[in-house]
Amino acid sequence: MSLPATAEALDSLEEYDDPISWINDTLHSSGEEQSIENLTELDQQITQLIASLDIACEDTSSQLERTIDDVSRGIPRLTYDLHFIKDSAVSLSSSLAVVHSRSRAVVPDATASALEQLKRLDTMKGHMEAAREVLREAESWSTLELEVTSLLTERSYAKAASRLSEANKSMVVFQNTPEYDPRRTLLVNLQNQLEASLSSALVAAINEQNLETCREYFFIFSNIQRESEFRNYYNGSRRASLTSMWHEADLSDTAPEGIISSGPTFTEFLPKFYASMLALLNQERNSIPAIFPDPAHTLSAFISSILSALQPTFSQRLASLSSHYGDLALKELISAFRVTEEFAVGVAKLMEKIQYSAVPPVPLDNPNSSDKPAPQMHSRKRSMRMSVSFRSGANRSTSGGQKIPILADGLDWDQELFHPFLEFQADYGPLSDASGSDQARLFRERAVDIFGAAEESLSRYTTFTHGYGSVALLQALDGFLKSFVDMWTADVSFASSVPHSTFQDVTSEDLSDLDYTSQDWLHIQTMLHLLGSARSVYERMTSFEVKLRSNLAQTANKFRLHRGDPTSFPIASSKGAAQILEQSSLNSAELHALLDRVDVDPSTSRDNFLRHQGSTSSLGEPLLTDARSAMSDFAKACQTALQGTILSPLRQHLASYASSSIWTTATEESRNTTFNDLQVPTFSLSPSDIIQRVAEGLLNLPRLFDHADDDALSFSLQTLPYADPELLKAAPEASVPDVPPTHSRRHSIAKATTLDPETVSTAWLSSLGQSLLVHLTTEVLPRINKLNAGGAAQLASDLGYLSNVINVINVGSEELEQWKEYVELNDDDGKAKMNANGAEDRVLNLVARMRGWR
Known part of the structure; x- marks a missing residue:
């Protein structure tokens, strides 16, 4: 496309504050294929423009010089002119005084007296006419009730309203008189009768959206000073569907205490509610201007009335949400707040439209009229620039960075909308303590208190x-x-079971096949921080166990010395107390077995004694077996949750794999097509799109472990789901001294190893690959209902392609190879294999069901 003409370029330049931006946009609009020609043409136009500007500057300079010369010549005469004007004004004042005195002398006394008499008579006439009108108004009150009742019977509501309006104006006559209160009561009763007569018809007209009738009724209600009641009728009828939708919503996370609901969550329901509300407001944008004289303020009041009529209130729903999720409520509150912000942006744009549509036209015959709109209201395009320049404080930024100008004041619908969030925003600090890395910090801090209490015991x-x-x-x-530890394990399991919202994708280009959301990244970081905290708590537990063993060893040593010489080494200071304890149930075989486990006899060897006393571990089985097992379970819960989030995009790809139509769609030629009893070779099928996306995601997984030397990832690799024991057994490690080889696998977490980054990433990739393959072979593939020959060929191609990919990341699966082997069998071979060992082979039975071999 060609560059715009010079006039158009100048017009577009006026819209830019920065000429560089204008040049870039103009070049961009020209297209790449004509860039050289466009640059030449633009250079010519700029040259012409510079020449025009030079000429304009010279003209302006010469005009300014002439103006300066004229002003210089005129200033010396200014003092003389002012003095001349002052003398003329004094002379005129004297002349006017003389004329005034002469005019009085000209009029005879008799004429002046007659004029004064006429003036008094005219004043009396005006007063008498005003008194007559007042008396007529007072006389009309005697027939007011009968007239209004008759008009209501005839359904002449407009005339009845006009009559009541006139009566209301005459109430001032009876101010501060005994007649005021009875007449005021009568007027109110008649207004009530008129309102009652109109109420049902008004509600019907509102529901039917009969705008003409609604406008007539609004005029009637305004005449009888009941405009607010009309607005209440209108708002109540129009918001009924929304308030019912809100009240009847069966939400799972804001239900009253003791009530279990299987409905949607609040953050799932809120966007639907806002969408319905925005649709209603769009209807009202066309209806309200046809009825009310102030559409913008009316629509704002309508929004406020909807929000204030919600039961339970918005604040109560948020409080229930916070109570339901507890420490995890911040994520849900942020989701609700973001949805509310998006709704507010939509309403702001709608309010802008209704304000522009309500601007009266500028009178063409009187451009300087005082009641014409402000300049920013005259043109939409112009008003955007004017509002930014002169009303920068009224701009409102949207989530996308766009600014919506608010042209009218007093529209407080958005305050009603966001006010329920204020309490939780003020409590952001406590709410955020339990989210993200703060949750891991809280785990470590509480562990300090726990072990402190344990040491005191x-x-x-x-x-x-x-x-x-x-x-x-x-x-x-x-x-x-x-x-x-179990309490924190339960929290991790619960947090992993809560579905993540997907309000914003933040996938990097390097991981384009792993569609992680911002919530996924937050969950990954949270689990990593918790794993790091688990290592810290485990080390504190190990240190405490050393103190515990040392304390028990001292007790065992005291008991051993007491048995050898009770007199020199008593258990208690009092002989009686020692005898009672010795004869009690506390002196059990279990006690002596425990003391024998921890007892270290220094007589064996002084060096051996010192070695055991300085050891960071212990002889025999660990003391805190259940606590260590709980730490193992906690680490496994964090690892499982982390793996679930990492593999979630790949599992989503596989969600529709079993129900795909390719399993029953006939191919152009099957693998066993014959012609004259001869096998016809065919080319291999390409893998399906789903498997290709899964494979690409698997190949991208190593990029997640660029920092695999992190202590969090290397902690407790033995508890990884489907961890390869041979890989961990052969891994280079630095164990704590004196860890006995008799430790069971259940307590292998106690080894506190430090692994190299390559081993850590290999272990995690192996675990992730095995987890995905188990999901594929146990949950996805068995759900395939039927396989024809073409579908079996496609499935074999997919499994072969996937097998090659997982071998790249050093993952193997015998079950996957079995699936591939059995799917590739023709009908005769498959039936023969079923007859041979079909009853014992689960995979063969599943393939046989799909292929119809049994």
Whole structure:
């Protein structure tokens, strides 16, 4: 396309504040194929424009010089002119005084007296006429009730309203008289009768959207000073559908306490409610200007009336939402707030339209009229620039950066809309403490308090039981720490079960096949932080277990010395207290077994004793077995949740795989097409689009582990779902000294290994690949109902392609190979294999059902 002409270019230049932006936009609009010609043409036009500007500058300069010369010549005469005007004014004042005195002398006294008499008579006439009108008004009150009642019977509502309006104006006559209150009561009663007569017809006209009738009724209600009642009727009728929709919504996360609902969540319902509300407001944008004289303020009041009529209120719904989700409520509140902001942007644009449509035209015969609209209201395009220049404080930014000018004041619908969020915005600090990395920080901080309380118990049990309560202490501490960790494990499991909203995609170009949302990235970061905190808590648990073992070892040593010499080494300071404890149920075989486990006899070897005392671990089985198991479960819950989020885009791709139509669609030639009993070779089929997207996503997974040396990822790799034990067994690691080889796999988390980044990423990729393959072979493929020959060929091609891809990331699956092998069988071979071992092979049975072999 060619560049715009010089006149058009000049017009477009006026709309830009920066000439560079104008040049760039003009060049961009010209198209690439004519860029050289356009640049030449633009250079010529700019040259012409510069020449024109030079000429204009010279003309302006010469005109300015002439103006300066004229002003210079005129200033010396200014003082003389002002003095001359002052003298003329004094002379005129004297002349007027002389004329006034002469005019009085000219009129005879008799004539002046007659004129004064006429003036008094005219004043008396005016007063008498006013009194007559007042008396007529007063006389009309005697027939007011009968007249209005007759008009209402005849359904002459407009005449009745006009009559009541006239009566209301005459009420001033009876002000401060005994007649005022009775007549005022009568007037109100008649107005009530008129309103009651019109109410049902008014509601019907509003529901039928009979704008002409509604406008007539609005005039009638305005005549009887009941305009607010008319607006209440109108707003109540028009908002009924929305308030019912809100009240009848069965929401799962804002239901009253004790009521279980399976309905949608609040953040799922809110966009639908706002969409219905915006559709209604768009209807009212056309209806309200035809009825009301102030459409913008009327629409604003209508929005406020909808929000104030909601039951339960918006604030109550948000409070229920916060109570339901607890520490996880911030995400839901942010989602609701963003949806509300988007709705507000739509309403702001609608309000702008209704304000422009209500602007009266500028009278052509009187452009300087005082009642014409402001300049920014005359032209839509012009008003946008004027509002930015002169009313910058009234601009409202949308989520996309666009600014919507608010041209009218007093429209407070948006305050009613956003006010319920204010309480939660003010509490943002406490709400955000339990989200994202703050949740992990809270886990670490509470663990400090938990282990602090546990350490305090070490001195109390010795003081109170003199060591006989060691078994109970160990059980209490183990259960106490386990319950603490289990509580956080439950929170992680619950947070993972809550579906994530998808209000904004933030996928990077490097991960274009993994459609993560902002919520997904937040969840990934949260789980990583929690895994890092799990390592910190585990290390604190290990340190505490060393203190516990040392304390128990001291108790065991005291008991061993007491058995050898009770006199020199008493258990308690009082012999009686020691005997009672020794004869009690606390002195059990379980106690002595525990003390024997932790006892270290220094007589064996001083070096051996010192080595054991300085060890960061222990001999034998761990003491806090349940707590360690809980830590293992917590790490596994975090890893499972993290994997679920990482694999969610790939699982979404596979959601429709089993129901695809390609399994029963005949191909142009099958794999076993024969011609004259000869096998005809065919080319391999291409993998389906779904498998290609899944494969590309798998190949992109290694990019997620560019920083695989993070302590969070390397922590507790043994609990990874489908972890490869051989890979972890062969991994280079630095174990804590004196970890006994007898530890079971259940407590393998205690090894506190430090792995190299390559091993960590390999372990995670293997686990992710195996998790996806298990999902494919156990949940997706078995849901395929039927496979014809062409569908089987396509499935075999897909599985072969996927097998090659997973081999790239060092993942293998015997079950996947079985699926591929059995799908490739022809009918005769498949039936023969079914007869041979079909009862024992699950995959073969599933393929046989799809292929119709049984």
